Structures are given as structure tokens and as C-alpha cells.
Amino acid sequence: MATCDALLKTPTAYSTNHTISSSSSSSVSMKHHETTESPSSSTSKSRFEAYNRLQSAAVAFGEKLPIPEIVALGGQSDGKSSLLEALLGFRFNVREVEMGTRRPLILQMVHDPTALDPRCRFQEEDSEEYGNPIVLSSAIADTIKSRTDALLEKTKTAVSSKPIVMRAEYAHCPNLTIIDTPGFVLKAKKGEPESTPEEILSMVISLASPPNRILLFLQQSSVEWCSSLWLDAVRDIDPTFRRTLIVVSKFDNRLKEFTERWEVDRYLSASGYLGEKIHPFFVALPKERTAVSNDEYRKQISQVDSDILRHLKENVKGGYDEEKYKSHIGFGCLRDYLESELQKKYKEATPATLALLEQRCSEVTAQLNIMDSKIQATSDVAYLRRSSMLFASSICNHVGALIDGAAYPDPEQWGRTTEEEKSESGMGSWPGIISDIKPPNSTLRLYGGAAFERVVHEFRYAAYSVECPTVSRDKMANIILAHTGGGGGSGIAEAAVEIARAAAKSWLAPLLDTACERLAFVLRNLFDLAMERNQDLHFDHGKRTGDMDGYVGFHAALRRSYNCFIKDVAKECKKVVRQHLDSVTSPYSQVCYETDVSFGPGSKSNFSCPDLSDQENVPPVNSNKKEDQETTAGEASLTLSETQSLHQAKEHGNFIESGASKSKLLDSQKGSQVGSVYSEICSLAAQHFARIREVLVERSVTTALNAGFLTPCRDRLMVALGQDLFGVKDEKFMDMFVAPGAIDILHSERESLQKLQKMLHSCLTEFKSVATSL
Numbered sequence: 175m176a177t178c179d180a181l182l183k184t185p186t187a188y189s190t191n192h193t194i195s196s197s198s199s200s201s202v203s204m205k206h207h208e209t210t211e212s213p214s215s216s217t218s219k220s221r222f223e224a225y226n227r228l229q230s231a232a233v234a235f236g237e238k239l240p241i242p243e244i245v246a247l248g249g250q251s252d253g254k255s256s257l258l259e260a261l262l263g264f265r266f267n268v269r270e271v272e273m274g275t276r277r278p279l280i281l282q283m284v285h286d287p288t289a290l291d292p293r294c295r296f297q298e299e300d301s302e303e304y305g306n307p308i309v310l311s312s313a314i315a316d317t318i319k320s321r322t323d324a325l326l327e328k329t330k331t332a333v334s335s336k337p338i339v340m341r342a343e344y345a346h347c348p349n350l351t352i353i354d355t356p357g358f359v360l361k362a363k364k365g366e367p368e369s370t371p372e373e374i375l376s377m378v379i380s381l382a383s384p385p386n387r388i389l390l391f392l393q394q395s396s397v398e399w400c401s402s403l404w405l406d407a408v409r410d411i412d413p414t415f416r417r418t419l420i421v422v423s424k425f426d427n428r429l430k431e432f433t434e435r436w437e438v439d440r441y442l443s444a445s446g447y448l449g450e451k452i453h454p455f456f457v458a459l460p461k462e463r464t465a466v467s468n469d470e471y472r473k474q475i476s477q478v479d480s481d482i483l484r485h486l487k488e489n490v491k492g493g494y495d496e497e498k499y500k501s502h503i504g505f506g507c508l509r510d511y512l513e514s515e516l517q518k519k520y521k522e523a524t525p526a527t528l529a530l531l532e533q534r535c536s537e538v539t540a541q542l543n544i545m546d547s548k549i550q551a552t553s554d555v556a557y558l559r560r561s562s563m564l565f566a567s568s569i570c571n572h573v574g575a576l577i578d579g580a581a582y583p584d585p586e587q588w589g590r591t592t593e594e595e596k597s598e599s600g601m602g603s604w605p606g607i608i609s610d611i612k613p614p615n616s617t618l619r620l621y622g623g624a625a626f627e628r629v630v631h632e633f634r635y636a637a638y639s640v641e642c643p644t645v646s647r648d649k650m651a652n653i654i655l656a657h658t659g660g661g662g663g664s665g666i667a668e669a670a671v672e673i674a675r676a677a678a679k680s681w682l683a684p685l686l687d688t689a690c691e692r693l694a695f696v697l698r699n700l701f702d703l704a705m706e707r708n709q710d711l712h713f714d715h716g717k718r719t720g721d722m723d724g725y726v727g728f729h730a731a732l733r734r735s736y737n738c739f740i741k742d743v744a745k746e747c748k749k750v751v752r753q754h755l756d757s758v759t760s761p762y763s764q765v766c767y768e769t770d771v772s773f774g775p776g777s778k779s780n781f782s783c784p785d786l787s788d789q790e791n792v793p794p795v796n797s798n799k800k801e802d803q804e805t806t807a808g809e810a811s812l813t814l815s816e817t818q819s820l821h822q823a824k825e826h827g828n829f830i831e832s833g834a835s836k837s838k839l840l841d842s843q844k845g846s847q848v849g850s851v852y853s854e855i856c857s858l859a860a861q862h863f864a865r866i867r868e869v870l871v872e873r874s875v876t877t878a879l880n881a882g883f884l885t886p887c888r889d890r891l892m893v894a895l896g897q898d899l900f901g902v903k904d905e906k907f908m909d910m911f912v913a914p915g916a917i918d919i920l921h922s923e924r925e926s927l928q929k930l931q932k933m934l935h936s937c938l939t940e941f942k943s944v945a946t947s948l
């Protein structure tokens with residue numbers, strides 16, 4: 175930045191005619207603050223004052239305004255505090271505060287020729303007011319320490335970016351504002367959290383990042399650039415050093431090393447490492463810590479400056495390249511440069527600041543108007559009814575749009591994959607199905623209508639992955655024997671149908687319930703999405719959709735009402751799909767007979783009490799792991815072979831009296847053809863099951879789910895919400911809007927907005943007059 179060649183000749187704000195002589199640069203520059211001010215300097219001064227006030231106001235109100243500011247940064251003990259003291263022209267001992275800098279310090283130095291003793295005042299925390307002047311310099315350090323302690327205690331952190339603002343009016347300081355920052359450290363101090371170095375680094379980075387800030391980077395002269403610890407951190411913030419001023423501190427420590435001119439010139443050029451265009455300042459300050467008067471202290475500063483220049487001229491063979499480097503050697507040069515640089519930035523930034531202030535003023539006025547109408551509206555039932563209805567209707571429209579297919583808000587952020595839907599809804603896998611069901615698009619983040627459709631697909635996949643479950647011989651016997659007993663037929667067909675119906679009922683019913691719950695979850699999520707859409711697309715077809723910000727009670731009621739609606743719809747839909755299931759599995763349903771199912775060799779006419787006892791109790795088709803699935807509750811636990819034997823005994827009129835042992839009966843019933851009957855029934859049952867499932871899934875359920883969920887969401891949602899929220903007496907309706915303390919909050923918000931408005935207006939007026947006097 176200003177260290178570039180082109181800027182080397184920038185005149186200082188107060189010394190248009192002065193040239194820094196090798197022997198007395200600092201003293202000359204020191205004196206000019208005490209001379210009468212020219213008209214241009216009074217403009218600079220009022221500009222400086224205007225920026226200072228804006229800066230304190232910005233700090234007090236948390237306004238982020240791009241005011242030109244200087245931020246001093248560097249490693250611990252690199253001399254920042256000493257430099258600040260030198261700039262102020264008196265010692266205030268900040269560097270002896272034991273804890274070190276843990277909060278940024280905004281030091282507003284105001285050159286006031288009438289203030290022969292420094293007048294320091296601290297800005298109150300969270301206010302733009304300044305406290306009473308502090309005279310004792312030790313009291314300044316104490317105030318900084320106690321404020322730092324109090325805030326860190328509150329925030330429970332080791333550092334805080336909330337600045338302390340100190341204004342110092344003094345006849346011997348320049349008009350300059352500098353933000354002092356905690357020094358970078360490699361290791362935390364004893365008793366401090368280990369993360370302190372990182373916290374300091376990230377805090378300083380965030381303080382130095384706004385492009386309106388000038389960075390004043392200090393590094394001790396004893397450190398070579400190639401081994402600089404913090405240069406890279408600064409380079410990360412400002413890669414080309416466009417807005418960075420580099421200061422080599424404690425220059426006195428290096429001086430003794432130079433004997434030849436080339437050595438000094440090479441060192442002063444810092445070339446090779448910082449680049450040709452970067453010219454650091456070389457500064458040394460008094461190292462004596464003895465208590466001296468302020469006058470004496472300033473004399474020492476000037477003396478060090480003169481001593482350095484004299485040393486370079488007289489003690490180095492051939493001196494040094496004065497033309498090139500003199501303007502960058504000594505504290506006085508740095509101070510004048512900083513002052514003029516800041517003034518230059520202030521001048522450049524004035525039009526933009528003025529424009530920004532005008533914009534902020536109108537924004538805050540608009541906010542204040544909204545706040546006024548909000549406060550007024552808190553008691554206006556008609557207004558609240560109107561705007562809340564408008565809001566609810568807008569939410570319903572957004573829900574409808576999301577169901578019909580929308581890609582806003584961002585699906586990547588708001589959508590869910592099938593896995594996420596499953597885990598978040600608390601419904602992991604489909605009941606009774608072990609295999610992982612992955613519908614098409616399961617890895618995509620979907621919501622609304624798309625997610626709904628995907629769940630329907632998933633349900634179909636789940637339903638088709640169910641096979642007709644295994645039926646034990648006992649159960650089968652119980653069914654068959656009952657049928658053969660009634661009509662004299664073999665009962666195979668009836669048994670197969672009955673088995674299929676019972677299986678369909680017990681296996682498909684939980685799947686239907688799960689599908690309904692999953693779909694309800696998808697629809698329930700739409701509320702948040704609709705709110706998000708509503709917030710961003712605040713206007714619906716050009717009409718304002720009701721600003722209901724802050725009405726927490728209403729928002730909660732609206733959400734609750736929406737959730738209830740979805741719950742009711744899901745309950746209703748569950749009933750409907752259950753009815754469909756009941757209907758396809760009812761004894762009157764012809765679904766199983768609609769197909770041309772071949773009943774095979776073991777048909778009704780051939781049935782003659784087959785002995786199933788030797789056959790393995792495994793159905794021909796069953797991919798489910800769940801064995802011996804219950805088809806009807808409380809079935810007898812006899813084995814089919816036993817039942818069959820009993821049946822035979824009954825047939826011979828010998829059921830009670832026969833006395834034949836079970837084993838004998840079993841032996842007598844071994845036959846070659848009977849095994850196939852069990853398999854045949856299982857196979858037939860599987861076919862019927864598949865048929866029932868197909869009819870259920872394809873013909874009725876998919877349509878029922880759409881009609882049961884989506885149609886009400888499109889057509890009935892607003893009516894339901896309306897009845898629930900607005901179909902009540904005013905008194906009850908107002909319950910949603912009168913939260914204890916809510917109106918007080920609105921009033922206090924209004925009060926702070928009013929203060930902000932006042933402050934912005936006064937800054938605006940000030941800047942307007944500064945701008946016109948340019």
C-alpha cells in the first residue's frame with residue numbers, strides 16, 4: 175500500500191511544507207501538532223471527528239460500516255503497545271497489564287491543542303456514551319483489565335473480539351485511530367486454555383479481514399524475514415500487502431551489526447523477501463522503563479529517532495541511501511505517514527460512507543415503521559386475522575406447490591435420501607422384510623411429491639418381496655379337514671385360498687400401515703419447507719403474504735394444526751387401505767378365482783384324506799426367513815399328521831372309541847401320493863397370495879394412497895387450518911398473539927431502533943457538512 179514508491183511522497187496532513195531533516199525529523203513533526211491549524215487541516219479534523227463518532231456509534235450499535243481503520247498486529251512483545259504509547263505521546267502502561275491484550279482496543283487519538291494533559295475516556299459497554307475522563311495513567315490500565323476480565327468471565331472464553339473503545343484527547347498526539355490486537359503466540363500462557371493461540375489468531379484474522387482496514391504489521395528487527403513466524407498469517411489476509419504497512423520494530427537492536435553502506439542498504443530494502451515495492455518502516459523507541467514525565471518521554475522518543483539517523487550516517491562506512499530510505503526510518507516518519515494515510519483514506523471513503531449512511535437511515539426508518547405497525551397490530555384483531563389467514567393460505571399454497579413438484583428450496587439441503595427418511599421417521603425396515611428395499615432414486619435427496627412417489631414405489635417393492643409364508647401341516651390340516659367335513663369335497667382349493675387370504679392379511683396389513691406412516695412423514699416435513707419458501711418468496715403474486723415474524727404463538731399453533739391435519743389424513747388413509755385389504759381378502763372376494771389357476775393333480779375331486787405326515791414341512795416357494803408364520807390367532811397346535819389321523823378315525827366312526835395308538839395310525843397313513851398334496855396347497859396358496867397382492871397393490875392401494883393423502887392436502891388443508899385456527903371467537907384467537915412479555919420486547923426493540931436512527935441521522939448530518947466543505 176502506502177509503502178510503494180508512488181506513495182512515498184504523500185504529504186502529511188499537518189506538514190505541507192516540512193521536510194524531515196536527518197537530525198530532527200521527529201522533533202519537527204512533533205512540533206507541527208502544536209501550530210495553528212490551516213483551513214484544510216480543520217476540514218481534516220472535522221472529517222476525523224465525524225469518522226470517530228461514526229466508529230464509536232458503530233461499535234455501540236453493532237453496525238458494520240466500512241470505516242477506514244488501522245489494525246496493529248504482530249507477535250507478542252514485538253512492540254505494539256510501545257508504539258501505541260509513543261503515538262499517544264504518553265505512557266499508559268497497557269503493556270504491563272499482566273494478562274496481556276485479550277480484547278481489541280480501539281484507540282481514538284484526537285489532537286486537541288487545548289489538552290495539555292491527556293484526557294482519556296472509555297466508551298461505555300453497549301452504549302455510544304463515553305465515561306468521565308481518566309487522569310491517572312495506571313487507572314487506564316486498570317480499566318482495560320477490569321473490562322477485559324468482566325467480559326471474558328461472561329463469555330467464558332480466553333479472548334473476545336468485542337472491542338474496548340478509548341478516546342484520548344491530547345495536544346501531543348496526532349489525529350489517528352488504531353485498533354490494538356492481542357499479540358500472536360505459539361503457546362498458551364499458564365492457566366489459559368490450550369486453544370488460546372488459535373483463538374487469538376482467528377480473532378485477529380477476522381479483525382484484519384475487512385478490506386476497509388489498514389494493517390500495521392510489526393516485526394522485531396532481529397528476526398529475518400525468511401524466519402518470520404507471522405508474515406504468512408498476514409499474507410493470508412492480504413496476499414499482495416496492498417493494504418499492509420510493515421514496521422520493523424526495535425530497530426536499535428540491529429543497528430550495531432551494520433558497518434558498511436551496502437549492508438544497511440540491503441537490510442533496509444528488505445528485497446528478495448517482501449518484493450521490490452514493499453518498503454517497511456524502521457522504528458526504535460526508548461527502552462528505558464524508568465518513570466519520566468510525559469514531556470521527557472516525548473523528548474526521549476525524538477532523541478532515539480535522531481540517534482538512529484546519526485548512527486547510520488556517522489557510524490556506517492559510507493552512510494546509507496538517504497534518498498531512498500530516510501522517509502521510512504524513525505518513529506516520527508511512521509506517525510506522520512499513518513496520520514496522512516488515514517486522512518487520505520477518510521477523504522476517499524467519504525462519498526461511499528455518506529451514501530451508506532443515507533441507505534442505512536432509510537432502512538432503519540423503514541424498520542421503525544414496520545415495528546410501529548407491529549406494535550399497533552398486537553391489539554388489532556381484524557388485522558391479525560387478515561394477516562394470519564394470508565400467511566396460512568400462503569403456507570398451504572407452498573405445500574401444494576411442493577406436492578406438485580418443486581425444486582426450491584435447495585433439495586440438497588432440504589431433501590432426504592430413502593435412508594435418511596427411514597431413520598428420521600423412526601421406521602427403519604419394512605415389517606417382516608429382512609432384505610434391504612431400495613426403490614429407484616433412493617440415494618437422491620427428494621421432498622414433496624417426488625419423495626411421496628418414491629415411498630409408494632418402495633412400498634410396492636416391499637409388498638412384492640413378500641412371498642406366501644410357510645404354513646405348518648397342523649394349520650393346513652385344520653383348514654382342510656374343516657372343509658372336507660362340511661361338503662364332502664377334498665377342500666384343497668378352499669384351503670389354499672384361505673391360507674392365501676390369511677397370509678395376505680397378516681403380512682400386507684403392517685406394510686400398509688408403514689407406508690401410511692412413511693408418507694405422513696414426507697408430508698409433515700413440507701411445513702418447514704413451505705415456511706422456508708414463504709420466507710424467501712415473501713411476495714405471493716405481488717401481494718404481501720402477511721408478515722407474521724415474531725408471533726411465536728401463532729407459528730406454533732399453525733404448525734400444530736398442520737401436524738394434526740396430516741395425522742388425521744394418515745389415520746383416515748390407513749382405514750381406507752385396510753378396507754381395501756379386507757375386501758380383497760374377504761370370503762366373498764372373487765379375486766382368487768379370477769385367474770385361471772390350475773389346481774393340479776390334487777384337485778378337489780381327487781382329495782381323499784391324504785397323509786401329509788412324512789412330507790417335509792416346507793412350502794414350495796418361500797423366500798421369507800420367518801418360519802411357520804401365524805396365519806390366524808389361536809390355531810390348534812396339533813401336527814397335520816395327527817389331525818389327518820384323527821380325521822381318518824372319525825371317518826371310520828371310531829374317533830372316540832378306537833383306542834388306536836397315534837403311532838399305529840401314523841404308520842397306516844404312509845403313502846406315496848400324499849406328500850404332493852401339501853406342496854400343492856402351498857403352491858396354490860402362493861399363487862393366490864400373489865394374485866391378492868397384485869390386485870391390492872396395483873388396483874387399489876396406489877390410488878387410495880394418492881387420493882387419501884395428496885388430494886386432501888391440496889383441497890382440504892386450508893379449510894382444516896382455517897377451521898382450527900380462525901373458526902374461533904376473538905378471545906381465543908388472540909391467545910395465539912398475546913404472549914407474556916412479547917409486547918415489551920417489541921417496545922424495547924423499537925427503542926433501540928429509535929436510538930440507532932437518531933445516531934445514524936446525526937452522523938449523516940455531520941458527514942453531509944463534511945462532504946460539502948471538501
Ligand SMILES: Nc1nc2c(ncn2[C@@H]2O[C@H](COP(=O)(O)OP(=O)(O)OP(=O)(O)O)[C@@H](O)[C@H]2O)c(=O)[nH]1
Binds near residue numbers: 269358425426
Ligand atoms: N530495545 C527496544 N526495546 C523495545 C522497543 N520497543 C519496545 N521495546 C520493549 O519490548 C518489550 C515488549 O514491548 P511491548 O510494546 O510490550 O510489545 P507488545 O507487542 O505490545 O507485546 P504484547 O502486548 O505482549 O503482545 C518491552 O519491554 C519494551 O520496552 C524498541 O524499539 N527497542
